[in-house]
Amino acid sequence: MTEWDEYKTIFHSLQEDILVTKTDGTIVKVSKGTGDVYDVNADDLIGKSVYDLEKQGLFTPLATPMVVEKKERVTFVQTVGGEKKLLVTALPVFDKNNKLVRVVSYSHDVTELMEIKAGMEEMTEEMERVRKELEYLKQQNESSFIAKSEPMRKIMATANQIAGVDVSVLLLGESGVGKTEIAKMIHEKSERAGGPFIEVNCGAIPESLFEAELFGYESGSFTGAAKGGKKGFAELADQGTLFLDEVGELSLSNQVKVLKLIQEKSFYRVGGRKEIRADFRLVSATNKRLKESVENNLFREDLYFRLNVVPITIPPLRERKEDIVPLIQYALDLFTKRYKRKRTMSREVLHELTELEWRGNVRELTNLIERLVVTSHRSIILPEDLPDNYKAEGKDYSRMNNFEESLPKTLERVERDQLQKARLLYKTTTRMAEVLGISQPSIVRKLKKYGIK
Template sequence: MNNTTINEENEAILNAIKDDLLVTDIHGVITKVTPAMKQLYGLHDDEELVGRSVYDLEQEGLFTPIVTPLVKKQEERVTLIQTTRENKKFLVTGVPVFNTKGKLWRVATYSHDVTELVNMKSYLEDMEGEMERVLHELTHLRSRHMQEHGFVAKSPEMKRCLEMAKQVADVDVNVLLLGESGVGKTQIAKMIHKESMRTEGPFIEVNCGAIPASLFEAELFGYEGGAFTGAQRQGKIGLAELAEGGTLFLDEIGELSLADQVKVLKFIQEKQFYRVGGRKMKSVDFRLISATNQKLDKMVEANTFREDLYFRLNVVPITIPPLRERSSDIIPLIHHFLQEFSKKHHRDISFDKNTLYLLSELEWKGNVRELMNMIERLIVTSSSRVITANDITIPRSPAAKKEMYDTFSKTLPDTLAEVEASIMQEAALNCRTTTEMAKWLGISQPSVVRKLKKYNIRS
């Protein structure tokens, strides 16, 4: 086969290739090109490319960047995204071609139109950014919404609790709120009511622990006139009847007597009842939320709480963590109550940093209620605009007093060193740099560095 036949065969093969294929010499001059190339790059049929330089074509804006110089430099396959003058995107691959002596001889490039893929990638990136923005906005709105209900929740534990309450709010299902006294069970019950489909209806709270057992039935179901000695002549509507169309909140339900538990069980099962001394069955439509600081499962085991009532109440249990288990909420709560009570009592009061630190370290056995009461007391009794640690009186248990006496058994330098080390450790946890620590502690940055080194604390 002679050279003419070989050239004709090569030309036929190139013309048969449907993809864009372009071959240049090592100087970037085009030696071969497929007909498909003109269509892909938007060229006219009469535009001749063979003999032209890809460098010139790039200058003219036909496409950019060019792959030839990169292949020439690296002498290996190179792939990049190329943009044409019609703003199309091509995935271009340049392949080095070596002669029999191993020298770079030609650069063959082939490309595929990936305009749609690139546009889709850009679109998806924009959508991800928009979704992230919307998610951030929703989180912000949810946080603001929770604050409107009187909640300050920075800790993951409390956020999960509030999210669960919000999730079940629009479902007419029995909810049992569990937690120690003062954690905010009543506030969460009110939030569930406000977020529910019954928000236009009443929220009726029944404190089961505050009503004597002898009066509970009459208070809950009401009574007819003359039903018992001392009853009102015209009778009385019970709290259950007042809850029509709304939410009935049975607080401290663990305090009910076994006899009253039977009546409550029948009532919440059938949503029907008789007034005391009455013979007419009354029906009421309500959503039930219960709360207790008792461990009802243990009470069931001890036969002091009915198992069937427990299961009826415990459809969706929500446990509210005590304040000591969500210490990251303490300082935000302090600021929240400070703002609330300063406005209420027309006082311009603030806390110094040492006071905030002291308050954040307390156990708060009375939970949020105890914290709220202390902040209000400090605001109304403070004689200065800045509340300091000297203004805080902390009741001490015998164990705490013993610990205090044990502390006094040490020398003053040892005691001061322990306190200083503790404060430096706290500053290291809350600050990112030694400069920030210095500002927070009110000392110089070199002093911070020396003290960190002295107590072997890593910043």
Template sequence: MNDEEYKVLLHSLKEDILVTDTNGIIVNVSHGTGSVYNVNAENWVGRSVYQLEKEGHFTPLATPQVLEKKERVTFVQTTSEGNKLLVTGLPVFDENKDIARVVSYSHDVTELMEIKAGMEELTSEIERVRKELDFLKDQSEGWFVAKSGAMKKVMASANQVAGFDVNILLLGESGVGKSELARMIHSKSGRSEGPFIEVNCGAIPDSLFEAELFGYEGGAFTGASKHGKKGFAESAHNGTLFLDEIGELSMANQVKVLKLTQDKTFYPVGGRKEIHSDFRLVTATNKKLKEAVLHNEFREDLYFRLNVVPLTIPPLRERKEDILPLIYTFLNIFMKRYKLEKVFSSEALHQLLAMEWKGNVRELINLIERLVVTTLDKVIQSEHLSYLLDGEDQSDSYLNNKRETLKETLEKVERERLMEAKLTYGTTTKMAAALGISQPSVVRKLKKYNVD
């Protein structure tokens, strides 16, 4: 085949094919090359690829890579228009096994590179979501949910300060989850391997608080163990000491807590040896401590000690977006705990979402648990929920209505029990078995109380 035939064959190919000598001078080029680089390909014959690279037509080059490696090379090349080409360079050897020519061809992979970039972006997004899921998984070890903007801010602040040993004061109504947030802060801190000691200041009698917090020596007071007892402060060494309901402390005990926060040292009751405990302090209260300070009910110096980083958890009624995730979180927790399968009907969910939740998350937890264990049907209906809620109100009325006779009160209770059984079991046979009476008795009582 002569040179003209080679050229005809070369130009008949639609592909980009470029041939250079060992100096990088182009000796042959296909018409397809011109369309790829948007030039007249014939004008490139006799020109140096090194010069063309300087002019910005393409980069990097195939020729020097093939000459260096003496083998096939493949790489991505960028054209002057920003297109991406997958270029393959091949060495052509002469009879002495020296490279005589370098042949290169390419495929436009701009679209593939865009797909790759998209995949990388998607991978990055997946990684971000994975980290977020891991974060939520960490939260799910407790029950903290942060879907609302208000709670996301609280969680962001908590995560930011968790790694620093600053005093944190958690504020918010009763039942919003201050204890749970304290545990989360501990788990995110450098002290997570250490103990988390929770102390409910409002549950300890004022006279026993010092002994409980600092411990005591054997026989320190009447009724004390002869072996003594380690206090909460010492038990929290290398961990977190969480003083809940700090606003309930008497002024005398506030002084003792103030010294502990300043020095991290204390004397056990009846002891003469000072003990040092390295702990991180987190406190919480549902009281407005600023107002308590103004009314001389809380020490100002202690308030400033505790209030280094205040975090206020909003009530559930102010973060509606969190209610549905919390419902499902606790539903799953209690289904797993009691080995039951339950789902909420849409009507029941709407009813739950419309509630005021004056008791905040604690009220929600208690209600979901009661619904799971008291509803025998798999689907929890709005009737089951209404019965529980109405039952709470009516139980109070039974106790408070002094004018009713015993018979009237018992009849009310019997009617409510029948209604609950009707909703739960459906058939009179199942109702009878559950109530411990005969099926005819169930039928008779349903008729008596007009329960449909």
């Protein structure tokens, strides 16, 4: 057997995909395994151009041009027939004058591995999604902020999403809805959680003292100034969060000072000459309609846009009644532990409290529960323990006598209200059916009709 025959025999006995081309892409040698990989007769490939075969859809991309360009070993994933995946390694072959004359490539079928990789990536993404959801639910259980209703769940999801982004947030809503709690939550979930959370009640600071409180002052800068001076809120908030509550109460002159602080993140203490820089995340809150204040020239438009990068409007408690019972239970647990008094709420009291408008929102509800815990004489809080203005007979039922509404509309509204209250008080539709005196399928149908979850 000649040397060439021996080489040829060894070459084909490898049973691997080995392909040799000239630098112009013409195939000069192939192993028998190449035909199996590309599902063609290996001998038919001899003399053909890899560029023509690529145009025919046999494989892509090509090894030859990569090696010709780089003149070194390359490894890449090649697609065969639009489906099969090959891990191809191609090497340059040089003559004695160091001139590139051949390109040798070999491959391994990695289609299954690629599918496994894709599956693993999909599984990893799903696991990350589940992890975040579990973390969110865990935080919900640990948090004092109740978000059972759909509007509040969406707000909490938004707050969680933007917490990690150092962007200005404007919290809008009536007094007592929980703006401060959401501001604290945003801070605690941000990268600034290790820094301070500085709350400034803009409505409680006299206009003449606001600058000194916000920026601080040097010793002797004005009558009554503390010896040694004092740091202001902006300086204290460095590396943390500055929370401007009731920002809508700022006077126009103080609005200018706040705008300059936001824009430059630097300031001078009152009576000082040294510029102080403060790196903080800004969160603001107000119960006013700032847009209307801007239109009435009571609030600067440029400051409004600086504050209103991400607005979050928190609905009043009367518009998210699903949260009332969980909030009552949370407050009851909190105050019974604090005052070491065992108290539970009767179903009648729960019913009465879910009927209220709660103009003071969560703050009013929490204050009432604390009052009931410390003033009631029994372990079970009964309707007679409620203050007079919270009892049923003290409520206004004028809307029941609204003859501007048709009878079918009134009946529909009453039915919806009863279903909502029953849904809050009872866990199962079977129990709701027993209490309301209708069948369980009717309960399910009516809940779907009114969109009650």
